[in-house]
Each structure stands twice: as structure tokens, then as C-alpha cells.
Amino acid sequence: MALGRPFYRGGRVSGGRDPDFAELSSSLEQDREIFHCDVWNSVVHAVSLWEAGRIDRSTAAEIVEGLVTVLEEGPDRLPQDAEDVHEAVESKLHEVVGEEAGWLQLGRSRNDQVATSVRMRLRERALDLSRELVGLGRALLDLAREHAEVPIAGYTHLKRAQPCTIGFWMSTYAASVARSARGLLRVPGMDECPLGCSAFSGSTVPVDRYREAALLGFRRPAQHCGEATALRGPILEFLGRLATTASELTRLAGDLVQMCSDELGVVEPPDELSSTSSVMPHKKNPDALELVRAELTVVAGLKGLGDAVHGKLPMFYNRDLQVLNGLLWDSVNRFELCVRVLRKVVEGLEVDEEAARGTVLGSHAAAVDLAELVAERADMTFREAHKVVGRVSTRLDREGVPMSPEWADRVVEELEREGVELRAEDVRDVLNLKRTLRRPVEGSTDPERLGVILDRLRAELAAVERLEGTWRGKLERALNATEAAVNRLGVGGFAEAYRGYWDGEASG
Ligand code: ARG
Numbered sequence: 306m307a308l309g310r311p312f313y314r315g316g317r318v319s320g321g322r323d324p325d326f327a328e329l330s331s332s333l334e335q336d337r338e339i340f341h342c343d344v345w346n347s348v349v350h351a352v353s354l355w356e357a358g359r360i361d362r363s364t365a366a367e368i369v370e371g372l373v374t375v376l377e378e379g380p381d382r383l384p385q386d387a388e389d390v391h392e393a394v395e396s397k398l399h400e401v402v403g404e405e406a407g408w409l410q411l412g413r414s415r416n417d418q419v420a421t422s423v424r425m426r427l428r429e430r431a432l433d434l435s436r437e438l439v440g441l442g443r444a445l446l447d448l449a450r451e452h453a454e455v456p457i458a459g460y461t462h463l464k465r466a467q468p469c470t471i472g473f474w475m476s477t478y479a480a481s482v483a484r485s486a487r488g489l490l491r492v493p494g495m496d497e498c499p500l501g502c503s504a505f506s507g508s509t510v511p512v513d514r515y516r517e518a519a520l521l522g523f524r525r526p527a528q529h530c531g532e533a534t535a536l537r538g539p540i541l542e543f544l545g546r547l548a549t550t551a552s553e554l555t556r557l558a559g560d561l562v563q564m565c566s567d568e569l570g571v572v573e574p575p576d577e578l579s580s581t582s583s584v585m586p587h588k589k590n591p592d593a594l595e596l597v598r599a600e601l602t603v604v605a606g607l608k609g610l611g612d613a614v615h616g617k618l619p620m621f622y623n624r625d626l627q628v629l630n631g632l633l634w635d636s637v638n639r640f641e642l643c644v645r646v647l648r649k650v651v652e653g654l655e656v657d658e659e660a661a662r663g664t665v666l667g668s669h670a671a672a673v674d675l676a677e678l679v680a681e682r683a684d685m686t687f688r689e690a691h692k693v694v695g696r697v698s699t700r701l702d703r704e705g706v707p708m709s710p711e712w713a714d715r716v717v718e719e720l721e722r723e724g725v726e727l728r729a730e731d732v733r734d735v736l737n738l739k740r741t742l743r744r745p746v747e748g749s750t751d752p753e754r755l756g757v758i759l760d761r762l763r764a765e766l767a768a769v770e771r772l773e774g775t776w777r778g779k780l781e782r783a784l785n786a787t788e789a790a791v792n793r794l795g796v797g798g799f800a801e802a803y804r805g806y807w808d809g810e811a812s813g
Contacts, residue, residue: 336390412510502530522783
């Protein structure tokens with residue numbers, strides 16, 4: 306019997322679909338993301354139906370062989386009128402092997418299927434994202450190392466506040482990037498396999514869910530079929546982790562935009578990552594950073610949208626969840642591109658060390674250090690010293706006099722007017738950046754301490770990279786185990802075809 310299209314229809318609902326509904330309903334485009342994972346998912350399900358004694362060897366072999374063909378032909382050859390990739394693959398399989406394809410969905414629903422395939426794909430994407438983040442972290446650490454001793458004013462409320470170094474500033478972001486890179490590989494629930502849960506309460510088909518989970522590279526089957534098919538905890542958590550990192554990185558992008566402003570002029574991105582104006586011939590604009598800032602803002606916002614789509618849905622599966630998948634891939638894609646662009650900008654940054662130093666030397670950023678000296682030498686409370694230096698700062702500011710070593714005598718004079726007698730060389734010392742940046746405080750901007758922090762962060766990035774390698778190894782082993790299982794059916798070539806999707810990405 307020839308099955309009309311769309312493939313699932315013609316039973317409870319008639320064959321035809323309203324074209325606008327068809328458009329609304331189709332997730333085929335976003336499902337390109339999970340196509341190869343979904344085929345792996347199906348291969349394992351077919352194997353597991355055979356191992357459970359529910360389909361015979363030749364049927365299983367035909368189905369698996371057909372699935373390998375579908376995988377080799379790729380998502381472009383799927384029927385385009387299907388609702389989603391699951392229907393498209395099953396319908397394509399029917400074209401390839403005929404009626405026997407009809408056994409594939411025994412004991413499985415698209416609900417456990419999509420939950421599984423999305424986790425599988427997200428796992429792959431997480432490995433890539435983590436690798437990109439490690440790359441960005443290293444670029445930041447290289448920049449930090451190169452300019453570990455270059456003073457720059459750090460700002461609070463966008464006012465020059467305390468001196469730090471470019472190394473200190475940039476490594477702040479490296480610390481957050483290292484944490485994120487690890488976090489994406491450790492999302493709770495991502496390593497639990499929903500396959501076998503069927504629509505939500507399990508099926509009467511005795512598939513071995515532990516075996517399925519292992520063949521698909523999961524640590525174990527999801528514990529609760531309802532949760533695994535109806536809720537999207539791991540996905541929301543993943544979106545949340547992306548959102549947090551994105552929100553932190555918008556600040557890196559924003560800082561760099563500001564640092565390359567005409568006002569500061571501390572850094573300059575390379576030409577190939579800058580734009581010009583159609584009318585103002587002199588302009589070199591940091592568009593890459595501005596776009597990254599906006600895109601990452603969207604990524605941060607997508608977490609909220611995801612929660613909104615997911616929240617308040619009744620138990621169990623609802624079709625709304627398809628929209629959540631689209632938001633997830635959107636977020637991952639934007640995030641990955643932004644991290645890559647940020648890395649390239651950071652790698653190519655030119656730093657003007659003089660301009661950086663000028664932000665401290667031309668300001669009162671040393672005022673806290675001066676107040677600490679006053680408190681110590683004049684034996685007054687810090688609160689009193691704070692007021693004294695505050696008044697000194699007001700008067701110097703009016704005359705445009707910065708708190709820098711050349712102006713130490715003026716500072717001493719002003720302190721005298723406050724009744725505080727300090728030696729000019731002591732004041733000069735405290736305004737001398739080389740000296741004051743050597744701070745006795747753990748975790749501070751002190752260049753030597755920073756060196757230790759940079760080493761630690763580098764080691765952390767290497768550890769994340771090793772974790773990523775371990776995960777890739779696990780996936781590789783699962784793929785080989787699946788290949789061994791299909792070999793027992795007399796079929797081959799699955800793992801090779803699947804790897805093509807990894808390799809295609811690596812070269813893309
Ligand atoms: N495309 C659907 C999704 O992404 C697959 C699950 C469909 N399930 C259903 N009961 N209609 O959620």
C-alpha cells in the first residue's frame with residue numbers, strides 16, 4: 306500500500322493540510338541540526354527492537370541498512386513536506402526499504418525521540434562551544450601576559466577609580482570564560498537518555514534502556530519517562546549557562562568598544578574586523594564588537610524566551626516544545642559565532658601602552674592609595690584620610706592637576722593645607738605606578754600575583770580541554786559500539802557515515 310504524504314496522516318486526520326498550518330508546523334529547517342543524531346537514534350532503536358526479540362534479524366538489518374543510506378544521502382534528500390525530521394526520515398526510509406520501515410516506531414514516540422536527539426546534538430555542540438571558549442580564554446591570557454605590567458585606570462561607574470593593569474583587566478574575562486567552558490560540559494541531565502520513554506509513560510515493548518543509552522553515548526537512561534519527555538530542564542539550564550556567559554561577554558565587547566574610542570584610544574582592532582563609514586572617510590569603526598555585543602544580548606534574552614515558551618505548559622508533551630528547540634539552536638549558533646569573532650579581535654588587538662598608562666597618570670585613580678598612605682603616616686582613621694584626600698582631589702581637579710609622580714610636590718602642598726605633613730618622596734612613591742601596583746593582597750592586580758593567577762587560569766583551560774577530549778572519546782567509543790551492534794546484523798558503514806558529519810563540521 307502506498308502511503309500518501311504527509312506520511313503520518315490519513316488515519317485519525319485526513320491527508321491534506323492547510324498550507325499555512327503546514328508552514329507553521331514544519332520544523333524541518335531547524336531539525337537539520339539534529340538530522341544525523343536522529344538517524345543514530347533510529348539505528349540504535351532498531352537494534353534494540355531486534356535485541357528485544359520484537360523484530361527479526363532481517364527486518365532489523367533492512368531498516369538499519371536503509372538508515373545508513375538515508376544518512377549517507379543527507380538531509381537535502383529528505384521529503385520536504387514532512388512535519389519534522391522524524392517523519393521525514395521515516396518516510397524516506399519507507400521509500401528506501403518499503404513496508405518494513407513501518408516497524409521502526411514500535412515502542413518509540415517522537416517525544417522520546419526528539420528529546421534524545423536534541424540532547425545528543427547539544428552534547429556535540431557543547432564540545433565545540435567549549436573548545437571555542439577555551440580558545441578565547443587563551444587569547445585573553447596571551448594578551449594579559451603580554452601586558453601584565455601595563456597600568457591602566459580601572460573604572461567604576463565609568464569614572465577612573467583605581468589603577469590596575471591591562472593584564473588584570475583582560476584576565477578578569479578569562480576567569481569567567483574558563484568557568485563557562487567547563488560549565489557547558491557539565492549540564493545536569495544532559496547525560497541521561499530519554500529514548501525508550503515513548504510518548505511519556507513508557508511502552509509495552511521491553512527495550513533495554515541501559516543498552517540504548519550506552520550505545521548512544523549517554524551515562525544512563527533518564528530516570529523518569531515523564532520528566533524526560535515533557536520537561537526540558539537540561540535545555541533550559543544550557544540556555545541559562547549560555548545566557549550568563551553571553552551577558553559577561555557583552556561586557557568584554559563593550560569594554561573593547563570603549564577602549565578603542567577616540568577618548569581612550571588604548572586598543573585598536575585589526576582592519577579585517579573593523580568597518581568604515583559610507584560618508585566619513587576617516588572612520589574606522591569597531592563594528593565586530595558592537596555586533597557581538599548585540600548578538601550576545603539576544604543570546605541572553607533567548608533564555609527568558611525559552612522559559613516563557615516552556616513554562617506553564619500542562620503535563621505532558623506539548624507541541625510548543627518544538628519552538629523551544631528552535632530557540633536553542635538560535636542561541637547556540639549566535640553564541641558560537643560571537644565567541645569566535647571575539648577571539649579573533651582579541652588576538653589581533655594593537656595595544657597603545659602609553660595611552661593606557663596615561664589613563665592613570667592623567668587622573669586621580671591613585672587617590673585610594675594616597676589616602677591609605679595618609680591614614681598610615683599621619684595616624685588618622687581611614688575615614689578622616691578619605692575626607693582629606695577628597696578635598697585635595699577637589700582642589701587639584703579644579704586646576705587640572707593629576708595625581709602623578711611629577712605633581713607630587715603639589716599634592717604635598719595641598720596635604721599641608723589640610724594639616725597633614727608627608728615627605729615628598731613618600732608621596733611620589735605612592736603615585737609611582739610601578740610601586741603601588743605591587744600590592745600585598747592575594748588576587749590583586751599586583752603583576753607578580755597576577756602571574757600566578759594567569760598560570761592557574763591557563764591550567765584550568767587545559768583541564769577543560771582534557772575534559773572535552775574525554776567526552777569526545779566517549780562519543781567515539783559509543784559510535785564504535787553502535788557500529789559493532791549493526792555489524793552483528795551484517796550491516797556496516799554507519800559509523801563512517803556518521804563521522805562524516807563531524808568531519809564536515811571540522812572543515813567547515
Ligand atoms: N517536532 C516535534 C518537536 O520538536 C517532535 C515531537 C512531536 N511530538 C508530537 N507529539 N507531536 O517537538
